[in-house]
Amino acid sequence: MSGHNMKKIYLYSRFERFWHWTQSILIMLLMITGLEVHGVFTLFGFEKAVDLHNTLGISWLVLFVFIIFWLLTTGEWKQYIPTSKKLFDVAMYYASGIFKGEEHPVHKSKDAKHNPLQRLVYLGLSAILLPLQMVTGLLYWTYNDWAAYGLDFLSLNVVANVHMACAYALLAFLVVHIYMTTTGHNITAHIAAMFSGWEEVPEDYKAEEWEVHEK
Amino acid sequence: MRLMRNSVLLLLAVVFLGASAFAAGDTAPGREMARQATKGKELWITADHSKFDALKQPFKSGPEVTKACLTCHTEAGHQFHKTIHWTWLDPKAEKELKVGKGGLVVNNFCINIQSNEPRCTSCHAGYGWKNKDFDFSSQEKIDCLVCHEQTGTYKKFPAGAGNPAPPPGKKFKGNGKFYAAPEWNKVAQSVGRPTRKNCGTCHFYGGGGDGVKHGDLDSSMLKPAKTLDVHMGMDGQNFACTRCHSTVKHDIAGRIYSTPAATERKSLLEDDLGSKIMCESCHSARPHKSELGMKLNDHTDKLACQSCHIPTFARELPTKMWWDWSAAGKKKDGKPYVEKGEWGKPVYMTKKGDMRWEKNVVPEYYWFNGTIDTITAQTTIDPTKPVQVSKAVGSIEDKNSRIMPFKVHRGMTPYDKVNKNIVIPHLFGKDKDAYWKGYNWENAVAYGMKYAGLPFSGEVGFVETEYVYPTTHMVAPKENAVACEECHSKQGRLDKMTCFYMPGRDASAIVDAGGWFVVLASVVGVILHALGRIFIKGRKED
Numbered sequence: 001m002s003g004h005n006m007k008k009i010y011l012y013s014r015f016e017r018f019w020h021w022t023q024s025i026l027i028m029l030l031m032i033t034g035l036e037v038h039g040v041f042t043l044f045g046f047e048k049a050v051d052l053h054n055t056l057g058i059s060w061l062v063l064f065v066f067i068i069f070w071l072l073t074t075g076e077w078k079q080y081i082p083t084s085k086k087l088f089d090v091a092m093y094y095a096s097g098i099f100k101g102e103e104h105p106v107h108k109s110k111d112a113k114h115n116p117l118q119r120l121v122y123l124g125l126s127a128i129l130l131p132l133q134m135v136t137g138l139l140y141w142t143y144n145d146w147a148a149y150g151l152d153f154l155s156l157n158v159v160a161n162v163h164m165a166c167a168y169a170l171l172a173f174l175v176v177h178i179y180m181t182t183t184g185h186n187i188t189a190h191i192a193a194m195f196s197g198w199e200e201v202p203e204d205y206k207a208e209e210w211e212v213h214e215k
Numbered sequence: 216m217r218l219m220r221n222s223v224l225l226l227l228a229v230v231f232l233g234a235s236a237f238a239a240g241d242t243a244p245g246r247e248m249a250r251q252a253t254k255g256k257e258l259w260i261t262a263d264h265s266k267f268d269a270l271k272q273p274f275k276s277g278p279e280v281t282k283a284c285l286t287c288h289t290e291a292g293h294q295f296h297k298t299i300h301w302t303w304l305d306p307k308a309e310k311e312l313k314v315g316k317g318g319l320v321v322n323n324f325c326i327n328i329q330s331n332e333p334r335c336t337s338c339h340a341g342y343g344w345k346n347k348d349f350d351f352s353s354q355e356k357i358d359c360l361v362c363h364e365q366t367g368t369y370k371k372f373p374a375g376a377g378n379p380a381p382p383p384g385k386k387f388k389g390n391g392k393f394y395a396a397p398e399w400n401k402v403a404q405s406v407g408r409p410t411r412k413n414c415g416t417c418h419f420y421g422g423g424g425d426g427v428k429h430g431d432l433d434s435s436m437l438k439p440a441k442t443l444d445v446h447m448g449m450d451g452q453n454f455a456c457t458r459c460h461s462t463v464k465h466d467i468a469g470r471i472y473s474t475p476a477a478t479e480r481k482s483l484l485e486d487d488l489g490s491k492i493m494c495e496s497c498h499s500a501r502p503h504k505s506e507l508g509m510k511l512n513d514h515t516d517k518l519a520c521q522s523c524h525i526p527t528f529a530r531e532l533p534t535k536m537w538w539d540w541s542a543a544g545k546k547k548d549g550k551p552y553v554e555k556g557e558w559g560k561p562v563y564m565t566k567k568g569d570m571r572w573e574k575n576v577v578p579e580y581y582w583f584n585g586t587i588d589t590i591t592a593q594t595t596i597d598p599t600k601p602v603q604v605s606k607a608v609g610s611i612e613d614k615n616s617r618i619m620p621f622k623v624h625r626g627m628t629p630y631d632k633v634n635k636n637i638v639i640p641h642l643f644g645k646d647k648d649a650y651w652k653g654y655n656w657e658n659a660v661a662y663g664m665k666y667a668g669l670p671f672s673g674e675v676g677f678v679e680t681e682y683v684y685p686t687t688h689m690v691a692p693k694e695n696a697v698a699c700e701e702c703h704s705k706q707g708r709l710d711k712m713t714c715f716y717m718p719g720r721d722a723s724a725i726v727d728a729g730g731w732f733v734v735l736a737s738v739v740g741v742i743l744h745a746l747g748r749i750f751i752k753g754r755k756e757d
Contacts, residue, residue: 039705039719046700046719050510094744099751144513157716161723168730172737179741183748 005203006185009110012197016076019067020194026060027170034167057137064134079113080123087116098183107201121173129169136163265404274399277342277378278355283403285354292354294465300340301357303328305472312591314472319591319639319667323538323604323626323680324422327592327639330666333376334643338417345376347666360397362413363406369397370416373423374643389423411437411447414456422535430534430576430622431525431688443530445692459492468492470685473608475585480615494520519619521687522580523697528622528686533558533572538626541677543568544654551654566642566651568627578620578686580709582609587683592639592669598630601679604637611714618712622684629656631664633672637680639663 033053193199303317328335426433441448551565609616641662650659664671703719
């Protein structure tokens, strides 16, 4: 990216940064307490871990409702519309181009914050993995009321294992996600942007038409 | 500064002196006499039995006292005759099955009372049940005193068939203790509502010694601290047995063989059912109040309160956990002997074989609906595996079942190798056939089985047996309850109960292995990717 003059654009609004970081803290704490409940290690003690996990889980659910509301009312949900255009290019960039110092095939802009690969991953995350994790978590939590809800056909074994499988998937995502923050034009650029809201992008770059949707 | 220190010292001195004056005053004879003068006998009833003419007769025996009792308590005899304390038979079981310790039920302690009556029936609330001829219709044979006397001096002779020692008293060889003959008038005039001591006289010493049988009932429950039993603790609620084991017409509430203490889980808070004893009767099904308690309350549908609130039993005195009859009969220098182990308890007796005692025992857990299945000497057994002489009834599918803690007493018990049933040995007696005289199993069993009217092939073997006791006393204060991770962990207390998914214990090996593989692959992937970026970029800059 050395061939460009860089400019700073305000990419992430205050609420967006708030929900991102709050959610990240919640998920990491849920991960720690959840793995303890699963018997992987001992930190808080089972009783405290369960209590924390439940409280954190409900907090996350409340936050998630606000996030969805925000996405819908601001039209930001359109940032997550999947596309196959340049998807292969982006994948190829991370597979080889990045080692050769090539330029990223898609740049961030106010109208298109996510590249096609990000769109796909984040959509899958927020539309499938996270809701599934929340639903199974909620079911797990309300185990004793299943009969009253007419949910007796459920098996705790299945619900718990789906919840666990989602947790592993989330943990794997977290590893890659955190690593990917280092692939900006310098190691901390993406993380800094997620704190300040300001991202550095090439001065002359304008999002392509296919990237932008009317909000 | 010095003034302040001095005044503090002065204050301390005054407090100290005052306290010691108090302590001294407590034993001062004047104070003691004043107390005696003002504090009479505390009566909770409207009658003082010491003033009854009927009890001032010159009694010479128990039945005479009973006769006197019945002159006022005209219905007590009929009532008592119907209870298990008299019949020693399960009131709900069919008569022919002879379920009950007075029938053919066997345990893996001294097995059965048939032909051993004089030794066993010292705990019967009656006088003179020494053989099959005992008259169960006689009201005078009821022993009112053992449950109602309050002097604490009344003792039945351990081998007296329910009778106290005759005057002037008698020494019992079994424990070397002297048993005084009762002062009949004194004990008769003392009667009142049964105390822990009355109930404990038999129930703490089941199996012939302190804590032998139950593990959650022994003499430490006479004056327990709150930490031993939160309900009975002298420094706590100080409940007597009768506080929970409420009684209607001499019928005392409790679990009997296949009869649960209560068939329905009901709270006294919701519905007044005084004679049904359960934890829930007072505490309700949602007893935990704190925020964390919400999850604990969710457990009450599947877990008996006892499972968490009785972390261990036999917390102060040891209880017998293993009894191997097959090792009995060994002698030293031609004489029977006793070898004592830890806590001064016998670990070997020529009479009884090997035994093991344990303290602070972690219970075993089973699904339990309040009933226990027992076998009798007529039940056909499978000697190739441990025989469940008694077992908890219940399952995860049964709505009335919950997980309950048990003491399981194991041992090697004599059985008929041909007919495949537990046998009744004639243990006690002065005749040569009695095992404790002749030390010959075949003779003892032949005698016992003939006495009970049962067939015997002549071949005695020994089979491993299990006997279960639901653990329900020695309820610890909540601070000492079983911690969550005692069960919610690998190799926890409920390790053997694999019929359900338990968080913290159970996991799908596939999900876990697959999950960690994906996570690990991600970590390795990003590390390789990062190394690639560093090295390839670095080479380019060269």
